[in-house]
Amino acid sequence: MLTGTRPAAPVVTRDRRRRRRTVVALLATLAVLAPVAWFWAASLPAGSWSVAEMGVPDGGGGPVGHAAHDMAMPGRSVDTLRLPADVPVDVQVTLVARADGSGYTLNGQRPGPEIRAVAGQVVAVRLVNADVARGITLHWHGMDVPNGDDGVAGVTQDAVLPGGEFVYRFRADQVGSYWYHSHQVADEQVRGGLFGSLVVVPPGGVGAEATALVHLFGGRRTVNGVPGDVAVPAAAGQTMRVRVTNTDDGPMRAWSGSPYRVLAVDGTxxxxxxxxxxxxxxxxxxxxxxxxxxxxxxVELGGAAVVVGGGGPPAPVPSGTVDLLRYGSPAPLGFDPGAPTRIFDYAIGRRPGFIGGVPGLYWTINGRMYPDIPMFTVAEGDVVRMRLSNSSGEVHPMHLHGHHAVVLARDGVPATGSPWWIDSLDVPDGATYDVAFVADNPGVWMDHCHNLTHPKQGLVAHLMYDGVTTPYRAGPDTPNDPE
Incomplete structure (x- = not known):
């Protein structure tokens, strides 16, 4: 009788072991999947959100004011940060945006018309959306306009929907070469032609000049919308200022086979x-x-050229690059970057994660992934230093709205040439740049990569002034999509 019961014991033991292994495997799976599920759920977008309430406040060693996360506190709305309505206008422009089969037009042309002003003049631009379905805004790239006219959907205004209009007003008090472009669905709309040139000249002008707005249309490099070479008449021996603007997502080279000078960078x-x-x-x-x-x-532009006075044969690509850290001669900055009020790090990396519920390999800022990124907070009058570093594997052209910064050092090597003022700066993989600026333009300002595919993947932060708020929101329940 006993011998008949002995085989049952190994079967029970094997069943228990099998169940134990199954439970352990399930627990291990849950241990892996639970955090993934949590990160996925946390990344799902709300119906709408305010950029003023997102991210982690970073005061750069200074106080963090109420504006970063307490919208119940009183403050100045971005709507109040505009030129007074009773200021007379000197330059009036109307731009009508339309969609066509191959992209977009402004006043029937692609790119849009050039806007020109004399320093000190007040410019008013009436933007009319004829039929751009997802809406449009205009951002004045490099022109430090008042924040209410910065033209960022969901931050400083709502997108202008079909049939709507918006009037931008600013004083053109910065001589130089600038440009304007949509900051609503920016990657698609800029690529499709919603941009144009903005030039501000001193009283009396600057002599002979030509605009070279460079853009890839359908994979072909164009200048002012024209593929190939663009001829500019000039007498032999005449000097010509050629204003080169890169409207694409990556860096480009410009050169000449004959000697030339770099007169200005980013409008300075x-x-x-x-x-x-x-x-x-x-x-x-x-x-x-x-x-x-x-x-x-x-002036060679890598597949296109500006031919001045008949020019000559195309010049091969030079092996060297002008080092703007050492080019020109030193001059006063007008402030002391050695005595900063705030010091920030903007460290760009990359790691797997979720944005908007979608898995991917996304950009990080100071180790954090959008929307859990830094909110750089300042007070008006602060002297700000920022260290930009990149370990992400790709170059990033970083653009701070509303301000110009001066480059102090690259990879720890101090600048020794002319003050290198920038609003857009290439930060290659492995590079570090130290820059400084004065916080003299109150508002809520984007500080993002201008490879316009990258902000959609999380490479965007904001600079917020203490006491400034915004009533505008972005998200699927709003018309606003600044990226």
């Missing part, structure tokens, strides 16, 4: 520019460089 004149030979200028995505050539000459 270089102090004591010297002749350049055998080197190209790297123009950041979103950035500008004004080059002076003497006719006959060619």
């Amino acid at each position: 004149d270089v102090h004591d520019p010297t002749p350049v030979s055998g080197a190209a200028v790297l123009v950041t995505a979103g950035g500008r460089a004004d080059l002076e050539v003497t006719a006959p000459a060619r």
Whole structure:
């Protein structure tokens, strides 16, 4: 009888072991999946959100005011940060945005018309949306306009929907080369043609000049919408300022086979520019460089060219690059970056995660993933230093709205040339830049990568002034999609 019961014991033991292994496997699976599920759920977008309430406040060693996370406190709305309505207007422009089969137009052309002003004039631009389905705004890239006219959907205004309009007003008090573009569904709309040139000249002008708005349309490099070479008439020996603007997502090179000078970068004149030979200028995505050539000459733009006074044969790509850290001569900055009020880190990385419930390999800022990114908070009058570093594996053209910063050092090497003022700066993988600026333009400002595919993947932060709020919201329940 006993011998008949002995085989049952191993079966029970095997069943218990099998159940135990199953439970352990389930627990291990839950241990892995539970955090993943939590991160996935946490990344799901709300119906709408305010950029003023998102992220982690970072005061850079200074106090963090109420504006970063307490919207119940009183403050100045971005709507109040505009030019007074009774200021007379000198330059009036109407831009009508339309969609067509191959992209978008402004006043029937792609890119839009150039806007020009004399320093000190007040510019009013009436934007009319004829039929751009997802709406449109206009951002004045490099022009430090009042925050209410910065043109960022969901931050400083609502997107202008079909049949609607919005009037931007600002004083053009910065001489130089700038541009304007949509900041609603920005990647698609800029790529499709919703942009144009903005030029501000001093009283009396700057002499002979030409605009070179460079853009890839259908994979072809164009200048002012024209593929190939663009001819600019000039007499032999005449100097010509060529305003090169890079409207694409990546860096581009500009050069000439004959000596030239770099007169300005991002709208700011270089102090004591010297002749350049055998080197190209790297123009950041979103950035500008004004080059002076003497006719006959060619300004090569990598697949297109500005041919001045008949030019000559195409010049090969130089092996060298102008080092703007050492180009020109030193000059006063107007403030002391050695005594900053706040010091920030903007460290760009990359890691797997979720944004909007979608898994992917996304950009990080200071180790954090959107929307849990830093909110850089300042007070008006602060001297701000920021260290930009990149370990993400790709170059990033960083653009701070509403301010110009001066480059202090690259990879720890101090600047020794002309003050290198920028609003757009290439930060290659492995590089570190130290920059500084004065917080003199109150508002809520984007500080993002101008490869416009990257902000959609999380590479966007904001600079917020103490006491400033915004009533605008972004998200699927709103018309606003600034990226």
